[in-house]
Amino acid sequence: MAKEGLGFEITELRLGLPGGSMTEKSVKKRVFSEISEEEKSNGKSQVVGWPPVCSYRKKNSFGDKDGSKTSKFYVKVSMDGAPFLRKIDLALHKGYSDLATALEKLFGEALRDADSCEFVPIYEDKDGDWMLAGDVPWEMFIESCKRLRIMKKTDVKGFGVLQPREALKGTMKE
Amino acid sequence: MNYFPDEVLEHVFDFITSHKDRNSVSLVCKSWYKIEKFSRQKVFIGNCYSISPERLIARFPGLKSLTLKGKPHFADFNLVPDDWGGFLYPWIKAMAKSRIGLEELRLKRMVVSDESLELLSKSFPNFRSLVLVSCEGFSTDGLAAIAANCKLLRELDLQENEVEDHRGHWLSCFPETSTSLVSLNFACLKGEINLASLERLVARSPNLKSLRLNRAVPFDMLQKLLMRAPQLVDLGTGSYVHDPSSEAYNKLKAAIQSCNSIRSLSGFLEVAPRCMSAIYPICKNLTFLNLSYAAGLQSNELTNLIQHCRKLQRLWILDCIGDKGLGVVASTCKELQELRVFPSDPFDAGNAAVTEEGLVLVSAGCPKLNSLLYFCQQMTNAALITVAKNCFGAIVRSCKGLKRLSLSGLLTDQVFYYIGMYAKQLEMLSIAFAGDSDKGMLYVLNGCKKLRKLEIRDCPFGDAALLEDMGKYETMRSLWMSSCEVTLGACKTLAKKMPNLNVEIINESEQVEFNLDDRLKVDKMYLYRTVVGHRKDAPEFVWLL
Numbered sequence: 001m002a003k004e005g006l007g008f009e010i011t012e013l014r015l016g017l018p019g020g021s022m023t024e025k026s027v028k029k030r031v032f033s034e035i036s037e038e039e040k041s042n043g044k045s046q047v048v049g050w051p052p053v054c055s056y057r058k059k060n061s062f063g064d065k066d067g068s069k070t071s072k073f074y075v076k077v078s079m080d081g082a083p084f085l086r087k088i089d090l091a092l093h094k095g096y097s098d099l100a101t102a103l104e105k106l107f108g109e110a111l112r113d114a115d116s117c118e119f120v121p122i123y124e125d126k127d128g129d130w131m132l133a134g135d136v137p138w139e140m141f142i143e144s145c146k147r148l149r150i151m152k153k154t155d156v157k158g159f160g161v162l163q164p165r166e167a168l169k170g171t172m173k174e
Numbered sequence: 175m176n177y178f179p180d181e182v183l184e185h186v187f188d189f190i191t192s193h194k195d196r197n198s199v200s201l202v203c204k205s206w207y208k209i210e211k212f213s214r215q216k217v218f219i220g221n222c223y224s225i226s227p228e229r230l231i232a233r234f235p236g237l238k239s240l241t242l243k244g245k246p247h248f249a250d251f252n253l254v255p256d257d258w259g260g261f262l263y264p265w266i267k268a269m270a271k272s273r274i275g276l277e278e279l280r281l282k283r284m285v286v287s288d289e290s291l292e293l294l295s296k297s298f299p300n301f302r303s304l305v306l307v308s309c310e311g312f313s314t315d316g317l318a319a320i321a322a323n324c325k326l327l328r329e330l331d332l333q334e335n336e337v338e339d340h341r342g343h344w345l346s347c348f349p350e351t352s353t354s355l356v357s358l359n360f361a362c363l364k365g366e367i368n369l370a371s372l373e374r375l376v377a378r379s380p381n382l383k384s385l386r387l388n389r390a391v392p393f394d395m396l397q398k399l400l401m402r403a404p405q406l407v408d409l410g411t412g413s414y415v416h417d418p419s420s421e422a423y424n425k426l427k428a429a430i431q432s433c434n435s436i437r438s439l440s441g442f443l444e445v446a447p448r449c450m451s452a453i454y455p456i457c458k459n460l461t462f463l464n465l466s467y468a469a470g471l472q473s474n475e476l477t478n479l480i481q482h483c484r485k486l487q488r489l490w491i492l493d494c495i496g497d498k499g500l501g502v503v504a505s506t507c508k509e510l511q512e513l514r515v516f517p518s519d520p521f522d523a524g525n526a527a528v529t530e531e532g533l534v535l536v537s538a539g540c541p542k543l544n545s546l547l548y549f550c551q552q553m554t555n556a557a558l559i560t561v562a563k564n565c566f567g568a569i570v571r572s573c574k575g576l577k578r579l580s581l582s583g584l585l586t587d588q589v590f591y592y593i594g595m596y597a598k599q600l601e602m603l604s605i606a607f608a609g610d611s612d613k614g615m616l617y618v619l620n621g622c623k624k625l626r627k628l629e630i631r632d633c634p635f636g637d638a639a640l641l642e643d644m645g646k647y648e649t650m651r652s653l654w655m656s657s658c659e660v661t662l663g664a665c666k667t668l669a670k671k672m673p674n675l676n677v678e679i680i681n682e683s684e685q686v687e688f689n690l691d692d693r694l695k696v697d698k699m700y701l702y703r704t705v706v707g708h709r710k711d712a713p714e715f716v717w718l719l
Contacts, residue, residue, distance in 0.1 A: 049251030049631070051549060052580070052606065053520035056250075056308065056334040056362070060443070061469060061520050094521055138519075139469065 073142050079107045079119070079150040090142040096134055107150065118153040180205075184213045193218050212236050219243065220626075220651045222260055222284065223676065224704045227268035237269070239278035239303075246654050246700050247604070248629055249283055250308065253656060253698065255682060257713045263290040264711075270297035278303040278329075285309070291316030295323035302354075303329035313338035314363070321347035329357040331384075339365035346371040355379040359386035361410050361441065366390045377402045383435075386410025389443050394422040400429035408462075409433070411441035418448045427452045440464035440490075447475045457482030461509075466490040466516045473527075477502040487542075488512040493526045493549055500532030504539025512545035526550050544577050544599075582606040590614040594621020602627040612639035619646050629654035637664035644672050652702035663692025665699055669719035676708060677701045679717040 053061075073090035086106045093099045103121070121133040125144040133141070133148070178186075187210055190196055200210040215238040219225060222242050231237065244260025262284045269276055276298040286309045294301065301324045314337065320330065321344055345367045348355075355375065360367070367390055376382060382403050387396065391412030400406070416423050426449075436456045445468050460483050465471060471479075473496045480486070480499075486507040493515050495503070503510070513536060517526050526549050533548055576597050581589070585608040593600065594617035601624050609615065615635040618628065619642070627650065636659030647653055647668075662679070669677035680698035708718045 047632075049248065049253045050606070051517060051520065052251050052582070052604070053517060053549075054250035054308070054334070055252055056336070057466075057516065058520045060362075060467065061518075095519075 073145075075123075075145055075147050077103065077106065077148040077150070080152045080155065082107055088148070090145060095138045096141075099133075103148075103150065119150050120153055121148065121150050123148045180209055183209050187213050191216070215239055216278075217241070221702050221704075222265075223709045224651075224702060224706070226706045227265045229706060231268060231272045231274060235272075235274075237274050238276060238300075239280075240265075240269075240276065241280040241282075242284060243282040244284035246629065246652065247283075247627070248631065248654055248656070253631070255680065255713075255715060258680070258716065259709065259711055259713070260284045261290075261711060262286045263293075266290045266293050266297065270294075274298070275300055277301055278305075280305040280307075281309055282307040283309065285311040286316070287311050288313055288316035288319070292319040295319045300326060302326045303331075303357075305329065305331040305333070306335050307333040308335065310336040314340045314344040314365070318344035318347040321345065321352075322349070325349075325352065326354055327352065328354050328381075330355075331357055331359040332362050333359065335362050337363055339363055341365045343368050343371070345375065348375055350374075350378070353378050354381065356381045357384035357408075358382065359384065359410065361386040361388050363388045363390075369395050373398055373402065379403075380405075382406065384408035384438075386440060387412035389413055393426070393449075397422060397426040397429050400426070400433055404429075404432045405435055406433055407435050408438040409436050409441075410439075410464075413444045414442050414449060415444050415446040416449055418446070418451075423449060423452065431455055434459065436460070438462040438464075440467075442468035442471070445470040447471055450475060450479055453479065454482050459485060461485055462488040464488075464490040466492055466514065468492070469518065473499045481506055483507060485509055488545075490514040490516070492516055492518045493528045494518045495532075496527050497529055497532035497535070500528060501535045501539075504535040507540060509542060510536070510540040511542050513540070513543060514545075514547035515549060516547075517549045546576070546578075547580060576600055578602040580604040580606075581608055583608060586610050587614040587617065590617040594618050597622060599624055601625060603629070605630045605633055607632045609633045609635060612636055612642075615639035616642055619643055625649075626651045628652075630656070630658060632657040634659055637661055640664050641668060644668055647672065647675055647701060648703050650703070652700065654698075654700050655696075656698040658695075660696050660699060661692060662690055662694050662696050665696055665701075666692065666719050668701070673707075674703055674705070675701050676704050677719040678712070679719065681715050681717055 074087050075090060076085050077088050078085045088099075088102060088106065090099070093102060100121075122130050123133050123141075123145045124147045125131050126146065130149075133145075136144075183206070187196075187199060190199060193216070196210060196214060200207045211234060213236060214234045215236055217230065217234055217237055217239070218241045219230070220243050222244050230240075242262070242265065245254055245258060248254060249258070260283060262281060270293060276294075277300050279294070279301075280303075284306075286306060291312055294304075296319075304320060304324075304327075312335075317330075317332075317337075320327065327348075345360075348371075352375075356379075358375075358379075367388070369391065372391070373395070376385065376399050383406060385399065385403060385406055386408070387399075387410055389412055391399075393413055393416040396411055396414070400409075416426075430452055433456060437459055439453070439456070439460055439462070442465060447470060450471070457479060463480075463483060463486055465476065465479075469492065471492075471494075473494055476491065476495045477499045480489075480503055484506060487509050489503065489507065489510060489512070491503075491514070495515070500515075503513070515528055515532075528548070528550050530550060533546075533550065537543060577599050578601060579593070579597065581604070587610045590609060590613075593603070598621075600622045603618060603622065603625065605628075612635055614633070615630070616639050618625070619639070629652075631654075635655065640655070640660050641664055665677050665679060669675065678700045679696055680700065682697070712718055
């Protein structure tokens with residue numbers, strides 16, 4: 001896998017005028033690796049066509065839970081300090097990282113307005129317990145998650161110093 | 175050589191079925207060439223651009239069964255842009271025009287339009303078998319035409335295709351008089367189907383041996399179908415979720431008991447683990463087990479099942495089986511020839527639950543292993559050195575029959591040295607993010623005498639390796655190199671010196687060809703041998719050198 005040591009030895013410029021301006025393609029490549037910077041530190045590789053799982057399999061790997069191809073996992077999401085609750089379809093997201101991005105989009109304003117306090121994502125599971133998001137495999141999570149809450153760190157005792165995004169991405173298995 | 179009349183020779187040639195042997199026969203003398211030419215019924219074309227439909231028809235006018243492959247393998251991983259090519263229509267059109275008595279068509283990675291399916295269904299009255307693998311471009315309307323018009327249809331096998339589902343009750347288009355079905359696989363269809371039509375179809379098809387259902391077929395329908403078709407040899411379940419204490423579950427258990435011909439099992443896209451024990455009675459006879467879409471099964475459930483499968487020859491599984499689980503495979507499945515371990519999370523295989531340990535166990539325990547696909551965890555440098563020395567050396571040494579290998583990771587040239595040295599039967603090799611220098615590629619090209627397909631991405635192999643032995647490529651079907659160190663100039667040189675090779679550059683940037691410096695590195699190069707020169711249907715972004 002393309003990991004540490006190899007880094008991303010994507011050849012800088014593929015086809016372009018010698019010494020000239022960047023082609024659209026290499027611009028795309030740069031953006032790719034910029035976006036992937038954060039993912040890299042988590043060991044996730046976002047290179048095209050990697051891992052080499054055929055696209056049919058990628059699209060069909062996660063069995064739908066209730067048999068219909070339009071199965072949804074809508075859960076309420078509340079954020080401390082935000083005026084309204086939102087709803088989000090967990091089935092639309094591939095993993096915690098994806099979810100983090102979506103939550104940022106939903107609550108971006110509220111996150112920014114909050115005066116330099118940190119947030120922790122927690123969820124209520126099937127047993128009614130409040131759990132820290134990010135511990136269990138994604139599929140297990142979407143099955144057991146009943147609702148989400150983005151809680152202010154100051155309201156929480158015993159949790160570490162984490163931004164919601166990092167908490168969600170933080171080592172799931174290793 | 176002309177001691178026998180032609181009819182006798184023809185009769186003798188009937189017994190020669192392998193393509194290679196047939197090809198050899200046609201080279202003996204003119205008379206054998208002619209007899210073989212007119213009696214040849216099956217043709218395999220590994221690259222649809224290596225020959226044209228017209229030349230094929232001229233060469234083998236008695237053609238009845240055709241296999242065609244289109245896009246390069248790396249198209250599976252989105253490395254080939256849409257509209258690259260591989261269109262079926264010209265082939266159907268030419269064969270229809272020449273009144274070829276086509277009976278069977280097998281396609282892989284081709285673009286198949288509804289129009290071509292419709293033309294196919296109407297042009298060949300004896301048509302009986304359609305197998306589409308990893309194809310795209312068609313909808314259930316095209317399938318409806320096949321169902322409705324191919325009166326003698328025996329086989330409709332759809333594997334991992336992208337099909338636009340119009341939910342037009344295509345299954346109901348099989349006429350009530352159609353009783354000839356032997357094989358029906360629609361597992362890749364997403365939409366609902368008419369369950370009553372399906373049951374009636376199965377009931378009136380006494381020769382049905384292979385049935386693979388899609389997710390829309392519920393558990394209790396499976397039981398009904400098995401009752402109708404206890405003679406099945408190959409079963410793909412639809413939805414396999416039910417309450418194990420229910421009546422439907424008991425009925426299924428009973429139905430499976432009478433299906434003692436089943437040798438091949440797949441499906442389980444939705445699966446309730448507690449229902450798996452119903453399957454155990456048929457496990458002892460299974461030769462192929464595909465659980466690679468069964469995300470709902472954990473390692474112990476998998477091993478519980480596999481422990482019953484002593485005759486297994488091919489196993490497709492998810493990495494959640496773990497190294498221990500692979501140990502169970504190694505000790506149970508002594509007949510194993512093919513193993514594919516897919517990542518449970520196909521978007522991030524870095525968290526794979528198997529390591530090189532599982533692989534070594536299988537290679538040691540399964541002496542007949544000749545086909546391997548294995549996704550494993552990230553390895554440390556130390557482990558890599560061990561793997562390169564012991565594991566890959568060990569694997570290729572203990573699996574001398576290895577025909578196909580895919581490798582990735584921080585592997586040194588040394589690994590390729592071993593491959594070139596030991597993997598003498600290797601026919602297809604895929605390499606990604608590996609190797610140190612041109613030597614790596616050269617070890618492979620020089621050592622693997624039977625190599626047919628080589629595909630390489632993101633490796634430091636360059637012009638020297640590419641141009642060292644240009645004649646080698648005429649002994650192969652194709653070579654793919656992307657994100658390597660190969661320059662445009664080298665590709666041009668190769669194209670110029672080897673007229674029997676098509677060297678294609680896939681260029682996705684906005685650059686115009688004639689402006690470019692030969693020293694610039696090529697992003698994607700695909701070359702293949704051909705007898706018909708440049709293809710006429712190349713899109714703008716494909717440059718034919």
